[in-house]
Amino acid sequence: MNDRQNKNFQTRISILMHxxxxxxxCTAAKLIKFKMASEVRKIPYNAVVLDPFSNIVLTQEDKQDMxxxxxxxxxWKLASDMIKIPKKSNINNRKLPALLAGNPTNYAKLGMLSTSEAISGALYILGYKKQALDIMNKFKWGHTFxxxxxxILEDYSNATEQSQTKQIEKEYFPNLFTDTS
Structure with a gap:
């Protein structure tokens, strides 16, 4: 078993704070306060950027070069204006597959995740499950997420390709996909 498969292995988390x-x-500020993430002024090279407006869904494939x-x-009200990533860049922007929010503000709303939930979801999908759970344990409501x-997180974490992730989304959230045939 290599380090990246070891469930205790962690990956670097950075947050661009606005x-x-x-x-x-602010859940991101709490992660920084507890040294579970570091604040950055620019996006680190070859980091996977969590971008809800990306056309590419995060999968295990993204783990290899990040x-x-x-x-x-x-x-969330300003997100579309704040998240502008140039098309031709070395930035790997990825959106999370469909997940339900567990935070008190957006409870059970599809995709309306806090920053900590998005990070935790990404970590879980990429196989950093212990790190994902450690983050959620910092919040009273973290277990709810x-x-x-x-x-669904277990299923997403077992998917290795975009097509598999899309199929899992369709199974759990069929109302997101309309049949145009």
């Missing part, structure tokens, strides 16, 4: 939310409720995960912490998404 400071648009209440600092007392140097870590980078989240962009901003208000894991409980709501446990089966």
């Amino acid at each position: 400071r648009q939310d209440d600092p007392n409720k 140097t870590g995960i980078c989240a962009i912490d901003c208000s 894991i409980d709501l998404n446990y089966n």
Whole structure:
């Protein structure tokens, strides 16, 4: 078993902070405070950037060449303006497959994850399950995110290709996909 398959192995987490939310409720700030992530001013080279507007879904394939995960912490209301990644760049922007929020603000809303939930979901999918659970354990409601998404996170973490992930999304969330045939 190599280091990247070892469940205790961790990957680097960085967060680009835009400071648009209440600092007392900011989950990204809490991760930085507890040294579970580092704040950055620019996106690290070869990091997988969590981008809800990307056309490419995060899968196990992304783990091979990445140097870590980078989240962009901003208000959902301003996200489309804040997350602008040039098309021709060395940045690997990926969206998470469909997950339910466990945070009190957006409870059970599809895709409306806090920064910590997005990071935890990405870590889980990439096989860093212990690190994902450690992050969620910092929040009173963190177990709710894991409980709501446990089966789907397990399935996503076993998918190795985009097509498999899309199929899993269709099975769990059929209302997201309309049949145009």
